[in-house]
Amino acid sequence: MTHLAIVARAENLRAVGERQQQAAMASVRLFEELLDSVKLAMRAGAADASRWSATPAECVAGAARMADSHPFIRRVAVVDGDGRVRCTGVGLAPGISLADRPFVRHALATGEVVLGTPVVSRLTAEVVLPVALAIPDEAGRAPDKPALLTAELDLDWMVRQVAGSEAGSELARFAVLVSDDGLVVAEYPQPSGHAEETSRRLVETVLSAPLGWAELQDAEGRDSIVGFAHMLSMGLALAVGIDSVAVLRPLDREMLVTLVLALLTAALGITTAMAMARRAIGRPVLALTDAARALASGAPSPPLPTGAWYGEFEILKQAFRRMTSEIARRQEALEASNSELEAANRLLIDLAERDSLTGLANRRAFDLALEAAWKRGLREATPVAVLIIDLDHFKQFNDRYGHLEGDACLMRVAGLLMAMQLRPYDLAARLGGEEFAVLLPDSDVPGAVAVGERIRAALHDMMLLHEGSPLGFVTASIGAASMVPLGPAEPRVLLAAADRALYAAKAAGRDRVSAEGWAVAA
Structure with missing residues (x-):
């Protein structure tokens, strides 16, 4: 091999290694999005668990039903107030106590979704990643009452999602999930032979730095290029690798x-x-x-x-x-693999621009869409309108009914906005908390006010119970503004006008649409 060939191989190896490092970072973000989905599923399941866990048979059936409906959950268990397992989705488990598990104590104390660290399950003796959430009980917690909903996550399934290709193909990527104490928690595909030495070298490499890449042999003895990144808040690291023969x-x-x-x-x-x-x-x-x-x-x-x-x-x-x-x-196989990676990147971009609770566009996506509409209005001298929607007395709603019901209310309002017959280029978004927004390009003030009144009327028709509201159900104050972009003005001028209109609606007694504009942003 000539000197030039050696140099060329080193440069090629470095470029591929940096790409694998970026793939590991993207896979970590995808893994964290999957965990956000787990938290949503736990909140939805806990809200109903007190109902279906009353008897042993119903408890087993309900836990099995919840596990079957979510591919990332392997098993579900209901735990009583004394920390003992009431039931699991695969049958009763009398006498098994989880009272000493830190994630169980934390979930009971805080009422939040708590993600544990990898442990050996007392139900199956497998290494699992546990998650827990307290079951709502306004009557007070008793030791013999269902107190906690726990789940063991299917880490093999989750790792398989970030592996990105079918096992056995020449270009198949592999993924390994490692805990900070050096335990291989999950890997895909599963090694077919004895791979202890290979696994040890991989773990040592992954734990050597928070982020990086290396050239190693995989569990099947193939030369591979591995990128890795750590999920610092969870005590886990994710490594993704690819056959170096194919990419070089x-x-x-x-x-x-x-x-x-x-x-x-x-x-x-x-x-x-x-x-x-x-x-x-x-x-x-x-x-x-x-x-x-x-x-x-x-x-x-x-x-x-x-x-x-x-x-x-x-x-x-x-x-x-x-x-x-x-x-x-x-070459054809590598192009197919690159297409899969591009599809995964498009999925990550979509997840980054969606509000994880409601499914609406988030603040980042709304700001990008507003900037694009503003530039179009500047070129074509057409108006841009914005509605800012704030749910009335929402703090009292949360104080009275709890944050789980508050989240459910926000999701119902988001569903209402999705169901509105808006134009294809209009955009509904959640700005944060109980505040929503609707972007209406090419709309004047009367048009924006008309859409706001439709939203307010639809919210009345839903009749969401709110005993702390003067009308007894959830209402909203809506600020509307429309401007024709002109000169050096920026989109924030339009947002400020809509905010002022929103405050005017609240000052006038709430449950109404207030408008500011027709204005020209000069």
């Missing part, structure tokens, strides 16, 4: 072409006096040289002459054809 294919091609050219150059040194050998050697050498040069430059390889060649040149011709066919096959 261009370097292999260069080395093969170099070898062929070296052989051909030696053959061309044969004396021209060998006139009888010119036909048998010269033509094959020239044909292989042209094909090798085209391959090295990335151009389509010209077809080799048909018919049998002399002696070893026939073997070389067949080997060259197999090599070009293999290069083309690996």
